[in-house]
Amino acid sequence: MELAALSRAAQALADETRLRLLALLAEGERPVKELVEVVGQSQPRISRHLKILTEAGLIRRMPEGAHVYYRLARDGAAATLARAALDGLAESTGEPQLRRDHERLALIRSRNQEAAERYFAEHAEEWHRLRALHVPEGEVEEAILAALGKSRFRALLDIGTGSGRMLELLAGRAERLTGVDRSPQMLSLARAHMESAGLPRVQLRAGDALALPLPRGAYDLVVLHQVLHFLDDPAAAIAEATRVLAPGGTLLIVDFAPHHVEFLREEHAHRRLGFSDEQLTAWLAATELAAPKLSHLSPPSGSGEQLTVTICASLKAAAGREPGAVGGGSL
Ligand SMILES: C[S@@+](CC[C@H](N)C(=O)[O-])C[C@H]1O[C@@H](n2cnc3c(N)ncnc32)[C@H](O)[C@@H]1O
Known part of the structure; x- marks a missing residue:
């Protein structure tokens, strides 16, 4: 300077x-x-x-x-x-x-927190109904942590962060945390949630998954958790996530496997009714990402739950190298 x-x-x-x-x-x-x-x-x-x-x-x-x-x-x-x-x-x-x-x-923070709690309370029924459709959240989160193994990250980006749950879950794994969401209301929720989780320094930004207001190669872990099915063009979002991923970095996608729960489209703004492994693999292959490691959490038969969750982790090629497949139990 x-x-x-x-x-x-x-x-x-x-x-x-x-x-x-x-x-x-x-x-x-x-x-x-x-x-x-x-x-x-x-x-x-x-x-x-x-x-x-x-x-x-x-x-x-x-x-x-x-x-x-x-x-x-x-x-x-x-x-x-x-x-x-x-x-x-x-x-x-x-x-x-x-x-x-x-x-x-501190007073303003607790006021924000109360507003967030009111919002959660008003939407509780709806959330409960959606949750009941797929395997318990805790199991999905365990599987996410298992997919990442013991890796630690310099900079994590959570695209479509919503209330910031993924940031909270992975806070211990990354030095810097950034969440992006297109909805100002969700960002306010995330902000209140981060403060109550004791993570006030997380950076939260308004932004579209298709045109992130972020530099190329800045993150070594990028997460798209239950976001792709809201998008008209999921492949474009994967390409954009890959752009901000550092060479050697990890893209983690968590979304539904193909399903027929049509009311999610009509009542909950879902654009796509899940994604097949082949579809995800093809989209990843069209960018600089390696063949992914995929795992699935299916609801037990007869449980009334109808949605299988897919966890998909893929590495971006390190500079000057072909991307290697994600192997073993962790990354
Ligand atoms: C079901 S929530 C998931 C939130 C969070 N990832 C989680 O799993 O808790 C989907 C989020 O994606 C956000 N979203 C939808 N379309 C988006 C877009 N084009 N760009 C950025 N965020 C988007 C929504 O505002 C919402 O907060």
Whole structure:
């Protein structure tokens, strides 16, 4: 970083309100309206402070539908400077203004949490009915963990993250977690869910599975859990997931095997009634992915459940190599 840019970042930090904003963002990404509520200044003033911090490279701006979220910058000299400032602030835990800000933020979080719980409660019946159609969620999650074996990941991307359950499940396996979803409502749910799960630093972003707002090759684990059947063009989503996958990285797809539960199409927006192994394998082969390792969880006969879940894991070719098949009990 040039000296001039570093000096601009240092100057941006030389303001009480901006230090308060930085301390708030250290607790996780936040929309402008919540920062306005906590700091108690007008929206134009807060936006101006956020603009200065953003231009100095200390924080990042993330538009999401009608909202704009901010988070701390992670890379670069300005991010290092921000972390040093936060270390300094952490030593002033008794500072009354910072304590008040922290308490107000905690109130907003619990308010968000209550709203999320209301939403879950209103949809409980519907979810229950859908769950009862396939093997228990716990079994699927065990099979996912088994498919990944003991591998650890640098950066995980969960596409169509919904309430963020996959991020929660795999949080212990990855250094960085990112969830993308097209629905702002689902992202709000995920945000509340991440906070109650003690994962406030997960990055959640608005984005379409067919045109991810993310760089090529940035993730070494990409997950598509119960998302493909909502899409008109699942093959395009697989190609897009492969684009953001790093060489040698893993794509994990979990979805239904072919079925005839037609009401899912009519009442629950499913576009596709499951996918065959051949179909998935052909789509993967059309990208830079290896022949997948596939496993299935079928409901016991006579249980009334009708949907088999397929777990499909595939590796992207490491740079300069042909992709090898996923073998053994884990990746
Ligand atoms: C059934 S939920 C699954 C959520 C999550 N993966 C899980 O298993 O708990 C499907 C999610 O996919 C999201 N979705 C559907 N189409 C999408 C698209 N084109 N791009 C991004 N997300 C999408 C929906 O908003 C929804 O949150």
